[in-house]
Amino acid sequence: MKKIELKILSRKMAPFDKKDDMGSYLQHFEQYAELQGWKKVEGWLGTVFVSTSEGKSLDVYARLPADQAKDYNVLNRALLKRYALTKEGYKQKFYDRKQ
Numbered sequence: 001m002k003k004i005e006l007k008i009l010s011r012k013m014a015p016f017d018k019k020d021d022m023g024s025y026l027q028h029f030e031q032y033a034e035l036q037g038w039k040k041v042e043g044w045l046g047t048v049f050v051s052t053s054e055g056k057s058l059d060v061y062a063r064l065p066a067d068q069a070k071d072y073n074v075l076n077r078a079l080l081k082r083y084a085l086t087k088e089g090y091k092q093k094f095y096d097r098k099q
Contacts (some may be wrong), residue, residue: 015052022057022083026076049075056082 013032016025029049038048050061060082061069068074080086084093 013048013052015054016057018055022079023085026079 013029016022029052033048050058053061057079060078061075064075064078081089083089
């Protein structure tokens with residue numbers, strides 16, 4: 001039997017748009033990075049995310065200390081917090097909608 005190798009064609013990741021949901025965008029970004037073979041240990045989110053960021057998300061990245069900005073988990077938590085995608089943020093959205 002012949003072994004078949006599949007190659008993924010690289011295409012640019014769409015930049016984050018303020019109309020997008022940050023939680024969904026991060027999930028899409030992670031899937032894209034894994035499909036491209038980028039390694040988390042290389043700080044792929046911290047370094048590559050900058051090229052697809054602007055506005056609030058870039059501000060979050062810029063405010064982190066350099067060593068933390070390279071850490072995927074730290075940056076992810078900071079972005080989710082900034083976009084109120086935390087337990088407290090969802091609770092507040094729920095109360096705001098009830099009023």
